[in-house]
Structure formats: C-alpha cells, structure tokens
Amino acid sequence: KAGVTQTxxxxxxxxxxxVTLSCSPISGHRSVSWYQQTPGQGLQFLFExxxxxxxxxGNFPGRFSGRQFSNSRSEMxxxxxxxxxxxxxxxxxxxxxxxxxxxxxGTQLSVL
Amino acid sequence: xxxxxxxxxxxSVQEGDSAVIKCTYSDSASNYFxxxxxxxxxxxxxxxxxxxxxxxxxxxxxxxxxxKTAKHFSLHITETQPEDSAVYFCAASKQGGxxxxxxxxxxxxxxxx
Numbered sequence: 001k002a003g004v005t006q007t008x009x010x011x012x013x014x015x016x017x018x019v020t021l022s023c024s025p026i027s028g029h030r031s032v033s034w035y036q037q038t039p040g041q042g043l044q045f046l047f048e049x050x051x052x053x054x055x056x057x058g059n060f061p062g063r064f065s066g067r068q069f070s071n072s073r074s075e076m077x078x079x080x081x082x083x084x085x086x087x088x089x090x091x092x093x094x095x096x097x098x099x100x101x102x103x104x105x106g107t108q109l110s111v112l
Numbered sequence: 113x114x115x116x117x118x119x120x121x122x123x124s125v126q127e128g129d130s131a132v133i134k135c136t137y138s139d140s141a142s143n144y145f146x147x148x149x150x151x152x153x154x155x156x157x158x159x160x161x162x163x164x165x166x167x168x169x170x171x172x173x174x175x176x177x178x179x180k181t182a183k184h185f186s187l188h189i190t191e192t193q194p195e196d197s198a199v200y201f202c203a204a205s206k207q208g209g210x211x212x213x214x215x216x217x218x219x220x221x222x223x224x225x
Contacts, residue, residue: 033213035215040217041217042118042201042215042216042217042218043156043201043203043215043218044215045212045213045214045215048212056211056212058212090155090156092156096207097207098144098205098207098211098212098213099144099146099161099207100146100158100161101146101148101156101158101213102158103155103156103157104155105154105155106155
C-alpha cells in the first residue's frame with residue numbers, strides 16, 4: 001500500500017508570491033489534515049478535510065487555504081508569502097478523523 | 113479550545129535507562145490521546161494511543177498512562193536504546209465531534225550508548 005505522498009519536497013519562493021502544495025493520501029483514507037512544523041513550535045494545525053468538506057480550521061490567517069478533491073487528494077495554498085511562512089508543511093491522512101494519522105514526508109518551504 | 117503542554121522539552125538518558133515524557137491538557141472533554149515519534153529528518157509516526165476509558169496501555173517497551181482527574185498523560189519507555197532517540201509529540205482531541213487534534217511542542221529524547 002503506497003504511503004502519503006507530498007509534492008514538491010522542496011520549494012523556494014520570494015515574499016509576495018503564492019504557492020500550492022499537494023498531498024495524495026493513502027488509498028481509502030478520506031481524512032486529510034495539514035500541519036505546519038517549525039523548530040520549537042511543534043505541529044501547528046492548519047485544517048482538516050473529510051470527504052471534500054473542511055471539518056476544522058486552525059488559527060492561521062486567511063492567506064492559508066485548502067481544498068480536497070473527490071479522489072481525496074488535497075491541496076493547500078498560501079498567498080502573499082511572508083518570511084515567517086518558511087516551514088515544513090506536513091499532511092496526514094487517516095480513515096477516521098484525527099485517529100492514527102499517517103504523515104507524508106512534507107514540503108519544505110523557504111521564503112526569501 | 114484545547115491546549116496541550118509537554119515537558120520536559122529535552123531529555124537525555126543512558127542506554128538501558130527508563131524515560132518518561134509528560135503532557136497536560138486543558139479540555140476535560142478530550143478523550144483521545146496519541147503519541148507520535150519523529151526521528152531526525154523523517155515523518156512523524158504513531159507509536160501508541162489511548163482513549164479516556166482506559167487508564168493504561170502497553171506495547172512492548174512503551175506504555176502510556178492517563179490521569180483524567182489531573183488532566184495529564186505520560187509516555188513511559190523502558191530499557192531505552194539509541195534508536196529511541198527522536199522527538200516525541202503528544203496530542204489530544206475530543207473524538208465524536210469536529211474538534212481538531214492538538215499537539216504538544218515535542219520533546220527531544222537522546223539515548224546515549
């Protein structure tokens with residue numbers, strides 16, 4: 001069974017640009033969550049999608065958005081990038097919301 | 113909303129010793145408590161989880177205990193090995209609703225050979 005796949009692995013952008021990250025969950029998993037990981041801050045919840053519906057959203061500005069497609073693949077978008085958006089963005093999939101998450105390898109975003 | 117505190121932030125032990133990582137949570141309605149391990153440069157992986165209707169759960173060298181009254185839960189690792197060196201994250205959520213899974217900030221465990 002293929003694991004959670006995130007693309008791209010690395011991204012370098014400049015301030016003001018926008019970026020789209022992609023996540024393909026494990027086959028059969030309908031829940032996809034996104035987290036931002038920075039040194040010392042742990043895993044900050046961005047949002048969760050379940051069957052194409054956003055179930056929950058973390059405390060991030062509206063520049064962070066996401067969506068889920070009918071095949072459960074998910075994308076997150078960050079517009080008007082800021083230096084502070086530099087982080088590892090992880091997505092995780094599961095069959096039941098919040099339980100037994102399987103994480104992808106992440107996308108390392110650097111904003112210059 | 114839920115807030116999860118994790119301490120200590122770093123812990124260094126000798127191989128063969130035991131290690132204990134403690135977390136506290138704020139929402140008494142939380143009922144699901146997983147632990148994830150993240151080795152350097154790798155993705156987080158679930159190592160054990162516990163529900164609020166259980167006080168303790170064991171899996172080989174690891175165990176988790178839950179004290180609902182005090183709102184804290186702990187991860188215990190016995191007979192530590194160098195491969196246990198990693199960052200450990202605790203988390204809490206209220207299952208059955210639309211609550212999010214909230215993680216602690218992580219604890220870096222170093223097992224010295």
